[in-house]
Amino acid sequence: MTTDSEIIRIEVQHQSIAGTFLVPSNTVPGVLFVHGWGGSQAFDLLRAKRIAGMGCVCLTFDLRGHADTVSQQMSVSRDDNLRDVVAAYDQLITHPTIDTTAIAVVGSSYGGYLAALLTQVRPVKWLALHVPALYRDDEWMLPKRQLNRDALMTYRRSQITPDDNRALAACSTFKGDALIVEAEHDDFVPHSTIMNYVAAFRSAHSLTYRVVDKADHALSSKPSQEAYTSILANWTTEMVVGSRVGSGTT
Template identity: 55%
Template sequence: MRSSATTIAVDDHTLAATVAAPATRMPGLLFVHGWNGSQKRDLLRAREIAQLGCICLTFDMRGHGDLECLQGDTTREHNLHDVLAAYDRLAAHPEVDTSSIAVVGSSYGGYLACILTSLRRVRWLALRVPALYRDADWDTPKGSLDRGDLDRYRAQVVPPEDNRALSACAAFGGDVLMVESQFDHLVPHPTIVSYMGAFRRARSMTYRMIEGADHGLTSVAHRRAYSGLLTHWVTEMVFGARRRRGGDDVDSVVIG
């Protein structure tokens, strides 16, 4: 396995990114971090999964990492452009199988990952505590959104047709992993219900709750638990599908 630093050009900015890759052509896996996060934590998981035989790309969205100074002006539109640019960079890698791309999104990154599935080809989608936002105020700086309004919105079950991200989920036909934190004050259970109810066409749905965990997985034990869940799911879904290559993978395994 090897990893190398790279950059992603988007609009007038340069995003820092890292590619972790095995020696041969393999499935691609894109990690999308959450708001106020970075590629740092994702990179640890990416290196583990790359050792299994997957080309992984982590990156810092605008407003994070080297471009944290832009956070005050960064909108969801900006970050969606970042995610699209990162996906295109991964898909352009000469060793990536473009028919076998997985996306892993956490919190805000999970929200953007869902929208990504309506704009690019994604076969597997792993979501950890995906956040949810109203479609309104799309071009308002993300950090300026009304927190109280967000809390009220997330406390209700939202139908797919009323939300862009959920509408994308309703059209998604691949395999899904949904991971919830038991004590999440930012993404409450009704938001998870909204997402799970939206995946009407998913080939498979795997749900797991990490008991005792908070939104950011501040406990080392909870971070390890999530890493284990993700690695297990990727092994079953991504590499299981490659073992079954030649079919349509309609027998995709659901863990548990």
């Protein structure tokens, strides 16, 4: 952790000697969690608590169209939900103990797609994408529930480059550390989509790619949930916590 210093004089037997107070500045990394479509912040809470225990400030939240605002699900668009993510990020960095130069974002599925887009409009140092989904750039303002699922799956199975997709373009200019986690038996985000993301991170400082064996898209089994939690926690320890120890800022 970084420290602030204060030069003082210590009075002793009618004389004074020099001293220096070293006081922790109390700034820590911030971690924003973005859940997937049809989910809620409940998906992230256990992992957020574990990472908070490492000395980070974590924020989970519910995208519009979910949880208390599920009545809006038929009308909410990707534009609406990206605005939600930006607002949550802006709320996170107002926390008094946050180091605003040390922000991590963890996104799952649709949340991973939104997290990638966030990096174009807000500073992000670490980006973790769990089964990140991919969507066509057109119909951006269309309510997400109106997107054609069959056409979407055809799109996700194709080879897509950063020149053809906003989210991949954002990944191509991301210069921090990235993590991509794939589910071995994913029926919603095919391997080709994951490979499109992997190929896009050409400017990243580092890229870690992991596969959760026998896992489905939603991490339905307890072993797959534990495996993903372990992957995320280990990466966070190495990247977020470890980098600050190495630089003398923890």
